[in-house]
Amino acid sequence: MLHTQITKTKSFSQVVQSSSTLAAGRQCQGRLWSSLKDICDLLHIPYVSVSDDDELLFQHVQFKAGQRVHTIGQVFDSLYIVHSGFLKTVLIDEYGNEQVLSFPMKSDILGVDGINSRLYSSEAVALSDCDLILLPFKKLTALSRTHVELENTMYDVLSRELVREQAMVGMLGALSAEARVARFLVTLSDRFAVMGYSSKFFNLRMTRHEIGSYLGLTLETVSRTLSAFNEIGMIAVNQRTIEIKDLEALKNLRRLPPSRNRSKQSKENKLTPEYPVQ
Amino acid sequence: MLHTQITKTKSFSQVVQSSSTLAAGRQCQGRLWSSLKDICDLLHIPYVSVSDDDELLFQHVQFKAGQRVHTIGQVFDSLYIVHSGFLKTVLIDEYGNEQVLSFPMKSDILGVDGINSRLYSSEAVALSDCDLILLPFKKLTALSRTHVELENTMYDVLSRELVREQAMVGMLGALSAEARVARFLVTLSDRFAVMGYSSKFFNLRMTRHEIGSYLGLTLETVSRTLSAFNEIGMIAVNQRTIEIKDLEALKNLRRLPPSRNRSKQSKENKLTPEYPVQ
DNA sequence: CGAGAGGTTGAATAAAGTCAACAAACGTGG
DNA sequence: CCACGTTTGTTGACTTTATTCAACCTCTCG
Numbered sequence: 235m236l237h238t239q240i241t242k243t244k245s246f247s248q249v250v251q252s253s254s255t256l257a258a259g260r261q262c263q264g265r266l267w268s269s270l271k272d273i274c275d276l277l278h279i280p281y282v283s284v285s286d287d288d289e290l291l292f293q294h295v296q297f298k299a300g301q302r303v304h305t306i307g308q309v310f311d312s313l314y315i316v317h318s319g320f321l322k323t324v325l326i327d328e329y330g331n332e333q334v335l336s337f338p339m340k341s342d343i344l345g346v347d348g349i350n351s352r353l354y355s356s357e358a359v360a361l362s363d364c365d366l367i368l369l370p371f372k373k374l375t376a377l378s379r380t381h382v383e384l385e386n387t388m389y390d391v392l393s394r395e396l397v398r399e400q401a402m403v404g405m406l407g408a409l410s411a412e413a414r415v416a417r418f419l420v421t422l423s424d425r426f427a428v429m430g431y432s433s434k435f436f437n438l439r440m441t442r443h444e445i446g447s448y449l450g451l452t453l454e455t456v457s458r459t460l461s462a463f464n465e466i467g468m469i470a471v472n473q474r475t476i477e478i479k480d481l482e483a484l485k486n487l488r489r490l491p492p493s494r495n496r497s498k499q500s501k502e503n504k505l506t507p508e509y510p511v512q
Numbered sequence: 513m514l515h516t517q518i519t520k521t522k523s524f525s526q527v528v529q530s531s532s533t534l535a536a537g538r539q540c541q542g543r544l545w546s547s548l549k550d551i552c553d554l555l556h557i558p559y560v561s562v563s564d565d566d567e568l569l570f571q572h573v574q575f576k577a578g579q580r581v582h583t584i585g586q587v588f589d590s591l592y593i594v595h596s597g598f599l600k601t602v603l604i605d606e607y608g609n610e611q612v613l614s615f616p617m618k619s620d621i622l623g624v625d626g627i628n629s630r631l632y633s634s635e636a637v638a639l640s641d642c643d644l645i646l647l648p649f650k651k652l653t654a655l656s657r658t659h660v661e662l663e664n665t666m667y668d669v670l671s672r673e674l675v676r677e678q679a680m681v682g683m684l685g686a687l688s689a690e691a692r693v694a695r696f697l698v699t700l701s702d703r704f705a706v707m708g709y710s711s712k713f714f715n716l717r718m719t720r721h722e723i724g725s726y727l728g729l730t731l732e733t734v735s736r737t738l739s740a741f742n743e744i745g746m747i748a749v750n751q752r753t754i755e756i757k758d759l760e761a762l763k764n765l766r767r768l769p770p771s772r773n774r775s776k777q778s779k780e781n782k783l784t785p786e787y788p789v790q
Numbered sequence: 791c792g793a794g795a796g797g798t799t800g801a802a803t804a805a806a807g808t809c810a811a812c813a814a815a816c817g818t819g820g
Numbered sequence: 821c822c823a824c825g826t827t828t829g830t831t832g833a834c835t836t837t838a839t840t841c842a843a844c845c846t847c848t849c850g
Binding site for chain 1: 626664684
């Protein structure tokens with residue numbers, strides 16, 4: 235069972251914790267370097283081969299479950315791409331409340347919120363043992379001078395991140411609790427499929443509390459909603475084990491009852507006039 | 513009264529509508545061009561002067577209240593910076609419901625969500641007459657080859673946008689209706705202050721419905737909450753005219769009652785081990 | 791085997807949404 | 821300039837949804 239696996243690695247992480255803290259360096263077991271091509275493949279972005287890309291290697295860093303990749307306010311110097319493992323990113327408010335922003339997994343990028351202010355504005359925590367590719371930002375910008383296509387890749391990645399956040403805002407703003415949980419499951423299912431895992435049968439890597447925070451709900455509501463889905467046979471749920479039994483039903487459980495909230499094609503809603511681009 | 517003014521320009525926009533649609537070109541009244549320095553100033557980003565930046569001019573485009581700057585699915589070719597005026601950006605779901613994502617105003621950037629897929633993923637609508645600076649994306653990327661500092665500016669802008677979205681998610685996920693409306697007013701007040709307008713007395717440019725959509729509330733809840741703030745003397749509200757009477761009170765009306773939702777410093781929450789950067 | 795974290799469930803409460811009526815402002819056209 | 825229809829905003833009564841509080845269960849780890 236996956237669940238057992240996870241917990242085992244977790245306890246292992248606790249054992250090696252002190253030594254890894256002492257190490258004060260990259261834990262260097264596992265895969266060490268990725269080429270730019272590897273990274274583009276990972277990000278599902280076309281890679282235009284360039285001349286001498288032997289030096290275009292990026293080091294990996296390993297994090298044990300529970301470790302923080304970066305904290306709020308920490309000086310920004312690097313982006314990370316998730317090569318394997320599961321994480322959460324959180325905001326922390328003045329009372330110490332955690333607000334979960336995302337659950338990064340394979341091919342997701344971490345740290346972009348630090349570019350602007352040169353300080354990370356969120357915290358990233360490993361939910362399982364993780365292997366991340368380290369992208370020192372200075373190296374990245376220096377490189378983009380010689381490798382023009384890298385710049386566009388960066389724009390792509392940042393823009394994609396933004397579109398995702400927008401979708402999240404849309405969801406939080408307009409969906410019922412049931413619809414949010416359903417979408418959460420569908421999204422997870424899709425992600426697992428892309429990563430080559432089963433899209434029908436998987437383990438949640440996060441607690442009900444973390445899911446609730448992410449979806450703007452309480453942990454009880456999440457639990458109840460999962461139970462309700464289980465009751466009507468859309469899923470089978472047992473603790474963190476999820477089996478998707480009726481994906482279509484989950485997908486169709488989307489918007490709130492289409493109320494009067496709809497946009498009217500007011501006469502002001504005119505089309506943009508055409509204008510040439512210089 | 514500002515309100516009257518707005519409506520007047522609105523009706524004017526309708527008069528010139530047909531001609532501007534016919535024009536099939538930039539409406540060329542008003543300011544026409546901005547230099548890179550102008551733009552950096554507008555974005556509050558330091559500008560490193562470079563040699564021959566005579567050609568670094570960006571054309572302006574005018575939009576009348578009600579016009580769309582871009583629609584969902586439209587081919588992306590340009591970013592826009594708001595030079596003057598007020599807009600909304602929206603997502604539209606399968607039932608035609610609008611979800612307001614932002615209310616861009618002076619110095620805000622539009623269109624970043626189109627970079628990734630080469631299609632705009634949101635719709636931008638002018639809420640008042642607007643003057644936007646057109647930033648053709650190809651021109652921008654071409655330029656960044658000769659002007660290295662431009663690249664970093666772009667990263668900054670995109671990252672800033674992302675941090676903003678994150679804050680929005682945090683707000684929607686964790687704040688009560690009252691707190692959301694209060695924060696909305698405080699944010700507006702700040703923005704007006706930066707733009708050199710009064711931070712205590714201003715006009716809303718959007719309907720209650722649009723505010724509600726933006727904050728994940730119904731228009732009735734927005735209306736009631738504003739009335740309640742009015743009742744206790746924190747603000748004075750009359751239709752779209754807002755007077756902030758107790759900014760501090762609005763600012764302190766933040767989080768939900770600090771419930772048990774707080775993060776526990778679990779033993780798993782360990783600090784990141786130090787590791788050197790190559 | 792026992793402690794503690796995570797998960798489930800129920801009952802009561804609170805918050806926000808819905809429906810509906812009405813009022814105020816605007817813009818249009820006489 | 822005034823009257824009328826439309827859009828926007830306000831308010832009340834009621835309903836629904838999700839939260840809160842609490843008890844209990846169930847894993848896993850030590």
